[in-house]
Amino acid sequence: MAKKLMKGCEAIAEAAIQAGCRYFFGYPITPxxxxxxxxxxxxxxxxxCFLQAESELAAINMVYGAGGAGARVMTSSSSPGISLKxxxxxxIAAAEIPCVVVNMMRGGPGLxxxxxxxxxxxxxxxGGGHGDYHAIVYAPASIQETVDMMQKAFDKADEYRTPVxxxxxxxxxxxMEPVELKEAKDLQLPEKPWAATGYTPGGKKPRxxxxxxxxxxxxxxxxxxxxxxxxxxxxxxxxxxxCYNTEGAEYILCAYGTVARICxxxxxxxxxxxxxxxxxxxxxxxxxxxxxxxxxLAQESVKEAxxxxxxxxxxxxxxxxxxxxxxxxxxxxxxxxxxxxxxxxAERILEMKRG
Amino acid sequence: xxxxxxxxxxxxxxxLLMGQLLAQAGMMEGKNTTWVPxxxxxxxxxxxxxxxxxxxxxxxxxxxxxxxxxxxxxxxxLEKFEKIVAPGGSIFVNSSIVDIKxxxxxxxxxxxxxxxxxxxxxxDKVSNMIMLGAYLGQSKCVEIETILEALxxxxxxxxxxxIPLNREALLxxxxxxx
Amino acid sequence: MSTVIKKTPVLRDVHxxxxxxxxxxxxxxxxxxxxxxLGIQGKCAGVAPVGCAVFAYNYFxxxxxxxxxxxxxxxxxxxxxVHPDHYIFTYQGDGDLASIGTAxxxxxxxxxxxxxxxxxxNAIYGMTGGQMAPTTxxxxxxxxxxxxxxxxxxxxxxxxxxxxSTINGSAFIARTALNTTPNLIKTKAAIKKAFxxxxxxxGFSMVEILSPCPTNxxxxxxxxxxxxxxxxxxxxxxxxxxxx
Numbered sequence: 001m002a003k004k005l006m007k008g009c010e011a012i013a014e015a016a017i018q019a020g021c022r023y024f025f026g027y028p029i030t031p032x033x034x035x036x037x038x039x040x041x042x043x044x045x046x047x048x049c050f051l052q053a054e055s056e057l058a059a060i061n062m063v064y065g066a067g068g069a070g071a072r073v074m075t076s077s078s079s080p081g082i083s084l085k086x087x088x089x090x091x092i093a094a095a096e097i098p099c100v101v102v103n104m105m106r107g108g109p110g111l112x113x114x115x116x117x118x119x120x121x122x123x124x125x126x127g128g129g130h131g132d133y134h135a136i137v138y139a140p141a142s143i144q145e146t147v148d149m150m151q152k153a154f155d156k157a158d159e160y161r162t163p164v165x166x167x168x169x170x171x172x173x174x175x176m177e178p179v180e181l182k183e184a185k186d187l188q189l190p191e192k193p194w195a196a197t198g199y200t201p202g203g204k205k206p207r208x209x210x211x212x213x214x215x216x217x218x219x220x221x222x223x224x225x226x227x228x229x230x231x232x233x234x235x236x237x238x239x240x241x242x243c244y245n246t247e248g249a250e251y252i253l254c255a256y257g258t259v260a261r262i263c264x265x266x267x268x269x270x271x272x273x274x275x276x277x278x279x280x281x282x283x284x285x286x287x288x289x290x291x292x293x294x295x296x297l298a299q300e301s302v303k304e305a306x307x308x309x310x311x312x313x314x315x316x317x318x319x320x321x322x323x324x325x326x327x328x329x330x331x332x333x334x335x336x337x338x339x340x341x342x343x344x345x346a347e348r349i350l351e352m353k354r355g
Numbered sequence: 356x357x358x359x360x361x362x363x364x365x366x367x368x369x370x371l372l373m374g375q376l377l378a379q380a381g382m383m384e385g386k387n388t389t390w391v392p393x394x395x396x397x398x399x400x401x402x403x404x405x406x407x408x409x410x411x412x413x414x415x416x417x418x419x420x421x422x423x424x425x426x427x428x429x430x431x432x433l434e435k436f437e438k439i440v441a442p443g444g445s446i447f448v449n450s451s452i453v454d455i456k457x458x459x460x461x462x463x464x465x466x467x468x469x470x471x472x473x474x475x476x477x478x479d480k481v482s483n484m485i486m487l488g489a490y491l492g493q494s495k496c497v498e499i500e501t502i503l504e505a506l507x508x509x510x511x512x513x514x515x516x517x518i519p520l521n522r523e524a525l526l527x528x529x530x531x532x533x
Numbered sequence: 534m535s536t537v538i539k540k541t542p543v544l545r546d547v548h549x550x551x552x553x554x555x556x557x558x559x560x561x562x563x564x565x566x567x568x569x570x571l572g573i574q575g576k577c578a579g580v581a582p583v584g585c586a587v588f589a590y591n592y593f594x595x596x597x598x599x600x601x602x603x604x605x606x607x608x609x610x611x612x613x614x615v616h617p618d619h620y621i622f623t624y625q626g627d628g629d630l631a632s633i634g635t636a637x638x639x640x641x642x643x644x645x646x647x648x649x650x651x652x653x654x655n656a657i658y659g660m661t662g663g664q665m666a667p668t669t670x671x672x673x674x675x676x677x678x679x680x681x682x683x684x685x686x687x688x689x690x691x692x693x694x695x696x697x698s699t700i701n702g703s704a705f706i707a708r709t710a711l712n713t714t715p716n717l718i719k720t721k722a723a724i725k726k727a728f729x730x731x732x733x734x735x736g737f738s739m740v741e742i743l744s745p746c747p748t749n750x751x752x753x754x755x756x757x758x759x760x761x762x763x764x765x766x767x768x769x770x771x772x773x774x775x776x777x
Contacts, residue, residue, distance in 0.1 A: 005379045005388070023615060049614045053607065054640035061604035061637070065580075065611020068598055073611070091601050175417055176375065176390040178382040196596035196612060198619055200575040201542065208578075209590050211599040264415035341420040 003178040008143045008168070009034030011179050012102060013042065015150035016074055018184040021100070022048030023073040025062035027055055027081060030114045031170045032104035035076040056081040060088030060101075067097040068210040070195030072154050076102035078170070079120050080111055082128070089163055090129025094212035094223065096194075098157035100150070101135075102166040104173040107337040115337030116170035118257060121314035124167045125286045132224050134231050135163040136238060137285040139256040143177040145283075151182065156238065158190050160230055167285060169310065171258045171339070234287055241289035245271075246278030246296045251349050252305040253279045254293065254319045254329070259308055265342030270349055276301075277349055285315075293322035302327055304352055308345055309333040356386075356411045358496050359419045363404035363436055364428025364449070369483030372509075373426070374405035376487065379505035380497040381409040389417035402431060409496055424494060426486055428469070430455060447489055449482070465489060467531045473524065481524040488528020499525045541565045543574055545594045554754025556711045556744030557585060557653065561592055563721045564622065564651060567728055568595065577620040578612055580605040582634075584626035585659040603634025606641035609648040620731055622649040627668040628658045631693050638697070638739075645702030645736035649727045652693060652739055654708075655746040656765060663749035667691045670764055675749070690768060694741040698774035704736030706775040710743035712761035716771070723773070735777055743769055 006014070013035050016024075024039040036052065043050040053059035059075050066073040077085060082103045092099055105120045107113035124137045136156055140146035146168065153164040196208040214220035242260070245267055246252060253263040260281040270277045280296045282289050297305050305327055307316040312335040320329045332340060332348050360377070364370040374390050381388035391406040406419035424445045427433035430453045433446070440446055442461045451470035467489040469482035491499055502525060503518055510517060540546075543565035551557045568577050574595060581589035583602035590597035600608040605623035612621050630638050630652050641648060657675055658664040665675040665682060668690045672681040682690075698706040705727050709720040720742055727738035743765045745757035752760060 003382055005375070005382050005390070023611070025611065051610070051614060051644075054636050054643075057604065058607040058610075058637050058640065061600065061607035062611035062614070064600075064604075065598065065608035065613075066615045067611070068608070069578075069612045069615035071615040073615075087601055088604070095599075171391065171417070174392055176378060177417075178388060196578045196598065197616065198576045198578070199594075199596045201594060203575070207594065208596040209599075210597070211590055212601075213587060213599050215588075258417065261414075262416040262418060268415060339418065341418070342416050343420060 003180050005176050006143060006179050007034060007176050008146060008172040008174065009104070010038045011143050011147050011181075012076070012150060012166070013038035014181060015147040016100070016154070017042055017046055017048070018181055019072065019151040019154040020184065020187045020189055021072045021074050021154060022046065023066045023071050024048070024050045024075065025053050025059040025066070025073070026075050026077065027053050027059050029078045029081040031106060032076050032078045032102070032173055034173065035102065056084035057087065060085040060092070063099045064088055064092050064095065064097055067092065067099040068095065068196050068208070070192045070197055072158075072189065074100040074102065076104065078104045078106045079108050079117070082120060082123065086123070086129035089135065090131055090133060091212045092163050093129070093133035093135060093227070094131065095210045096161040097210065098161050098163070100153045100157055100164050100166065102168065105167065105169050107335065113337055114170070116258070116310065116339060117335070117337045118169055118259065118310040118314070119335055120167065121285065121309070121311060124165050125288070125318070133227060134234075134286055135165045136160070136234060136287070137165045137167050139167050139283060139285050140172060141257055141260050141281065143172065143175065144179050146172060147179050147181060158192070160234055162230070167257070169257050169259070238284060239287045239289040240283035241292040242279070242281040242283060243292060243296055244279040244281065245276070246280060246299075248299065248301045249276045249278030250301055250303055251275070251277045251352065252296050252302055253277060253345070254305055254307040254315065255279065255309060256282050256285060256315060259310060259339070262340065262342050263308055263345060266345035266349070269342055269346040275349065275353065288318050288322070290318070290322035293319055294324065294326065297323050297327045305329045306348060306352065307331050307333070308340060310337060310339050311335050356409070356496070358409045358424065358494060359422050360407045360424045360426065360490070361404060361419045361422040361436055362407065362426045362428075363402065363432035366403040368403070368428045369480070370403045370428055371405050373483045373487045374407040376502050376505045376509070377407050377409070377497065379508070380501040383501050383504060384497050386411060387414050389414050391417050404432065424490060426490055427453060428483070428486065429453060433457070445493060447486060449486060451482070465493060465532050467528060469528070472527050476520065476524055476527065478520060481521060484521050484524035485528035488525035489531045491525065492529030492532040499529065541569045543568045543594050545592055547591055549592060550588055551585065552748040554745060554747035554757055555585070556655065556742070556746075559711055559717070560651060560653060560720070560742055560744065561589070563724050564624070565593060567721065567725045570725070571728055571732070573620050573728070573732070576618070577622070580609050580621065580623040582623070582625040582629040583660070584629045586624050586626060586653065587660060589624050603629050603632070604637055605629065605634065606637040606646065606648065606650065610641060610644070610646050613646065613648055617647070620649070620728065622651055622728070624651045625653070626659065627652070627654045627656065627666040631667045631691050638693070639700070642697045642700045642703045642737040642739070645704070647731050647734055647736060649731045650737075650739040651724065652741040653744045654693075654741050654769065655744045656690070657746050657749045659746050659749055670768060692769060694739070694774050697739060702736050703739070703775055704777045705730040705738040705773075707773040708741040708743070708769060708771050710761050710766060710771055711745065712743070712758045719771075
């Protein structure tokens, strides 16, 4: 397919459709409205269904219903709306239902603002909803990467029967870049014998009980053990990370999403001044690529690391856990949607160099 | 080649469209491009600007914080962004409505009376295309014909009759910087 | 020997956890019989609520969901949109439907969602231990209205059947009771009508059923049935509020 200049939100929506998503349930919130708007027009054209729910709570529970019925289904929202969805995400994780949730992060806490932010890292990566569960969390840095990720997100959701979160900042949603959409040819969706598709006693399909309630301690233990065995497989197989210019670097920047691209610009600026700086960009935030972070920081050449994020400091905690004290990890970032510029990041590294 | 452009003006001046056409045309000519909008608090009538980067290489930051070219369609845009332009960069000023001059001496300044030329062409709406023409005349980063191709894609065949007017506007703009 | 009565195969052969004298068992059986009689077992799914019927997924021999508190109509919507040729019902109590899930039930009705809701109104929260429900009668004592419900403090009980019948998307809305044999017969007929409404694709259907809760009312089972007639029905009139 030829390249097309697309807005991030629209590219996400179209990529989801190419990945076989036919159901979308959502509630309007800025800055991600282009996704439901696009879906409301496109899904009926491909025999799917778009429904504007009465709330984010209802939307995520419709996702539960449709995912449980065996369909590829997604919802999207932005930070305050994602908070409302947490009850449902926890339920869906426990009920082992595949689905994809897009969070186009805006500034918080509370209603915050509507600018790009990275304040929902903890919420996405450390749980968000109650109880012991995880969701796979992807953090794209470009629109092409987002598009490629949508296919992967639906595949992994089905493979592991888990919610998958696309954690993007508002910048990804609003910016335009050339993208190449992969044409979906003879899309084969996996069998889902566990799904509610109608049960006949004595038939091939077992009776579906899609449930998150396990009142007996042993039963709940069994569920959580099963989930965590699966999470161990995910941790083993699904980590994604980009290491850029890290070999022999003096300083390592750590960032995710579009902020990582701004870090690359800072690396360019520093390079012009003869300072070798690298970047570690986690692409999966859960499972977190701790080993890659540690390895980059453990190099003899590396003096210090700097985590850059548009939040008051969230990713930095996982970077420090991964570093495990091997090198100092500094933090640069501000909540309230203040995106640092490449020049500011470069200046901060220069300050660190001056000591 | 890397061009980091900032297009700024009032909402409704076609600032975002100008940037989109450039990004689209850049892509059509095989370049990497990014377009990032930034709105004022209101969608209409507030200030609007967009960052457009064109490059032969992979584009790192899509945000333009040190533009190689600034297009200022109104006075607040010039006042706000003049200071961040890269030394040696260019500033394009819509002199029809901006009544101040560029203060810096380490940048090239181009004054384009967009609204007057548009009025001469009989359509106020093409003032943004005149400015885009001026930008292209100086930067030469994409062909005017590619911009028109991009515009046609945006307008659709039904509105193809608008292409000659826009071509004229782009060429008039380009003449201003020759 | 000829068979006079046979348990419906749609009701699973398991021990029900309900208290003695509870109405849920009766309604479970009626719903199961209706599914059997309509011949839709293989194409029907149900959504259990949070509340006393939380384990309903263990009792019906069909595909079942368990929904978070109040969200059953949204879950049913998701299923129905994926399988428009299948049938689905939500089974909800008064806390689930008339309190925490009001948005979901109102909007399912408002969209004319082709689902059926079985709404058990026993004027109290059973599972959590007898707290006040939005349907608790004025003066009725509960663990969170120990002196009796005071209407100046927390309003008067909400009448869901009447309210939902005013919404354009609802196609069949009725209120019945379990207190007498004629009312039991009417209840089953209403449940059947509700499922038939869904099968005909007419819109949202709901049967509100006044049901006894001897444990939390502090009454014997027989006395509870009498209380439905004496106290509940005067405030919650029986009948069909809407039929299109």
